[in-house]
Amino acid sequence: MACSRWRRRQRALAAALAWLLLAALALPALAGVMTKEALxxxxxxxxxxxxxxxxxxxxxxxxxxxxxxxxxxxxxxxxxxxxxxxxxxxxxxxxxxxxxxxxxxxxxxxxxxxxxxxxxxxxxxxxxxxxxxxxxxxxxxxxxxxxxxxxxxxxxxxxxxxxxxxxxxxxxxxxxxxxxxxxxxxxxxLGFAGAADPDQIARLRPDVFERIGFDDMRREGMVGHVILSNRQVEAAFAGSAGEGLDPEALAKPDEPASEFYMALASVPSIGRNLLTPASWTRLSDRLEPRDHALLVAYGGRYGVLGGDFVAGTAPDRLLLKQNGLAIEMRDLDLDLKSAEPALRGKSLRVFRIIGQSGLDLAQPLDLALVVKRAKGIIYPERINREFSSALRLPARFYDAPVANDKGWVAIWRQRWAELALLAAGLAVLAVALARQRALVANPRRFAWFRQGYLLFTLLFIGWYAQGQLSIVNLTGALQALRDGRGLEFFLYDPMTVSLWAFVFVSLLVWGRGTFCGWLCPFGALQEFIGKLAQRLRLPQLTIRRHWDARLKLLKYLVLASILGSVFVSAELADKLVEAEPFKTAITLNFVRSWPFVLYAGALLAASAVVYKSFCRYLCPFGAGLAILGRIRLLDWLPRRRECGKPCQTCRHRCEYEAIRPDGGIRYEDCFQCMDCVVIHQSDDLCAPLILEKKRARVVVIHAATPS
Structure with a gap:
């Protein structure tokens, strides 16, 4: 009867959580709050x-x-x-x-x-x-x-x-x-429309160099070439106010007006092949990391630089674009010499493109010559036409960008060593729990294994790697869903995500006890204090079973209050989550204002006389896992038909009061300490095995020898 009532209560709590989730999805999202007066x-x-x-x-x-x-x-x-x-x-x-x-x-x-x-x-x-x-x-x-x-x-x-x-x-x-x-x-x-994020663009591979001929560079798109005749230029102005304003173009339509080559000379396989060694060295010395240099070789009566051009400034007749966005470049004012016969006799200019510009080597680059004409004297009407050529750098000369490296991916890469150690620790735990009979075959060895693993949980997962799962994870997810947002923010904490992935699987297989009994740093700290208190023979308070059952309901009330506050007030939720001492004891190492330190210290002191009292009676996160643990697929702790009828050894030895009088396990209260499994497998501790051992003993009776 009591069991059926408890199951009904849990189903009601699960339904309440589902309604809270639906309510979250119906609430409006946040928006800006500033007014002109406040600004x-x-x-x-x-x-x-x-x-x-x-x-x-x-x-x-x-x-x-x-x-x-x-x-x-x-x-x-x-x-x-x-x-x-x-x-x-x-x-x-x-x-x-x-x-x-x-x-x-x-x-x-x-x-x-x-x-x-x-x-x-x-x-x-x-x-x-x-x-x-x-x-x-x-x-x-x-x-x-x-x-x-x-x-x-x-x-x-x-x-x-x-x-x-x-x-x-x-x-x-x-x-x-x-x-x-x-x-x-x-x-x-601000005109950043097409600009790439400087952290999300292809990067030059400065160590790659190939000997490439000029014609091969042109075929691969590494060198652009534009030849403009007077006829082409005039045709571009046809029908506009600029038509017919260049007498020389009209008189000699088939003669060249302008010619230029362009190439990214900062790419070693281009610059070193086009420039003399001294010029390449001079250019390299002037460039900062991630900068680019555009080499332009030009000739013709209409040059790429106007008569009023000032060295060291941006060119007035050249326009560099990528994906439709203009990219600024400035003259480096370098006297360079070309090693390529096709460029000899032409004027050379090299322009610097700073690394912050967002130029992406994986995307085509357009360089346009701007031909300008003006009609009128006092207030002249200016008419411009652009003549462009495109560059494309082969993929072997750059490293492609890594998506999202600016966001959460970067922190995963930085913490790869910690994640590898965590993965190894979780693998050890999974194998140990899956092979529980071998694990508990030697009680002393099992005790050392458990204490060692809890030390790993406290020192590495908790205090070092900051991997304490918390009720804040649940309230954060609810608030994000309430506001119509995703859960990507969890990805900024790889330890939390990795632990949650393991905990979700363990909930399916073993229930809530895998986290609460093995992976909770604060739980491990409580257990160490409780065991130390027992060794020091501090008096232990025994909670009567009916009171123990009632006190265990408190954590569900705390859980419901915290989750409910999410939909009332974010400020209220911030205060209620402090029912957990995890932030004080684990995240901040007790470096906090005295009321919080006093609260966490009091809970740890209580665990010295009432074994893991916070975990059993108050922990809202444990309550949430207990509810989620109802999806458990296995009743994996071994039992015998004699368990509870008549043997009560495991029940009386269970410090969590997680074994019913009939011998069944209450998995929602079980912390997987596995003390009952040690007893179950021991010929010296398990009463049914001791009895079988006695029944199997053979007593040899010898006939009396006549005196």
Whole structure:
């Protein structure tokens, strides 16, 4: 009867969780909250906040310059453009301001629900982190260092900023929010529309060099060639105001007007074959890492440089484009010599394309000669025509970009060693649980194995790798689904994802006890304290069975309260998740304000006299796993028909009170300590085996010897 009532309660709790999930999907998503007045307080005089853009949720920032009003930049909220969920499931909302060139004027935190910064590390490290973006540019690649080094450090096109220890995943999510939202605004308003992310483009392979002939380079598209006759140029202006304005073109239509070759001389297999060794060395010395150099050899009466061209500036008659977007280039003012006979006798100019420009070697590159004509004297009408040629670099000269390397993929790569060690540890545990009879064959060896594995869980998974699964994972998922967002934010914490993958499988096979009994760092810490207390012979409190059953229901009440708060108030949810001491004891190593340390310490002290009391009675995450564990496929702990009838050895030895009087296992309360399996397999501990052993004993009776 009691068992059927308990199952009905669990079904009701599962149904309640399903309704909470459906309710989450029906709630509206977040949007920006700033008003013009609020922005004016954050950007005071001499700045002025203009009217909100009609098409985008952005605000122009203006400044009075004499009689003119000039645009200083745009301000916007990250949640309107890149609502990347944080670990609470709710995005961090950042106020971002960028200037017309794509540099950051300011980044401020408007709101957040990141657990590690709420009554944990505090918000100060978060504020210091976002302050580092001031003065950085969207054309730079941003790398986040785990060890602070004193602020941003520029290394050419790469800039390093300080991360926050214990909050690595959170700051990466914030970085993604800042850059993704700013790039969207830059593409829409600053002409960044076709620009590639500098971290998502093909990279030159500087160690690759081939001897290639000039004709072969032209056939492969590595060298572009344009020859324009006067007739072609005139035909391009036909029907416009520029028609007939060049007398020489009209008088000599078949003579050349302009001719030029172009090539990416920064590619060793191009530059070293086209230039003399001294010129190649001179060019290489002038280029920064990731920079490119465009070599142009030209002739004809209409050159690629105008009469008022100034050395070291951008060319006025050449236009470089990729995917329809103009890419800036500047003259390097180098006197170079060509080793290629086809280029001798022509003028040579080399133009630098900075690495931050986003030029992608895997995409075609177009160079256009702009022919300009003007009609009129006082207010001349200017008419331009473009004549272009395309370049394409063969794939053997570059490395293709790796998708999403700027986001969560990078952190997975950085933590490959930790993930490999975790995978090995999980494999060991899976094999051990699958071969439980061999595992417990020697009780002493099993005890050493279990204590050693729990030490691995506490020291490596918990304190070192920060892999403590938590109720925050569940509330974060619910909040993300509530706001109509995906769960990609979990990918920024590879340890959490890897552990969850294993836990989901283990729930199917063995139930909730695999995590709670073997993989929970706080649970391992409690167990060590409990065992130490028993060795020190501290008095142990015995909870009566009927009270134990009632107290175990508390954790389901805590779980329901926390999950329900998600749909009431994010602030309330932030407070209720502190029922878990995991953040204090594991994530922050007790470096926290005293009320939280006192709470976590009290729970650990309680576990010294009531074995793993928090896990058994209060843990909301354990309650959630107990409900999810109902999908378990196997009743895998071995039982005999004598278990419970009459033998009660395992039941009385079970410190979790997870064995019913009839000998059955309550898997929702079982922590897989496997003490009952040790007893079950032992001829010296299991009462039915001891009895069988006695019955099988043969007593030899000898006849009495006559005296």
């Amino acid at each position: 004016a307080r954050r950007f005071p005089s001499p700045l002025m906040v203009g009217e909100k853009d009609a098409a985008l949720p952005i605000w122009p920032l203006l400044r009075q310059n004499a009689t003119a009003i000039e645009l200083v930049g745009y301000a916007f909220e990250s949640v309107d453009f890149a609502p990347v969920p944080g670990f609470s499931g709710t995005p961090v909302n950042l106020l971002v301001a960028i200037d017309p060139k794509g540099s950051f004027l300011d980044v401020q935190v408007l709101s957040h629900h990141e657990p590690v910064f709420l009554e944990g590390l505090g918000e100060a490290p978060m504020f210091r982190f976002v302050e580092q973006y001031r003065g950085l540019s969207l054309t730079q690649s941003v790398a986040i260092d785990t060890a602070p080094r004193g602020g941003p450090r520029n290394e050419g096109s790469l800039v390093h900023i300080d991360g926050v220890a214990k909050a690595t995943a959170s700051v990466r999510i914030m970085n993604q929010s800042v850059l993704a939202s700013a790039l969207k605004v830059a593409r829409a308003r």
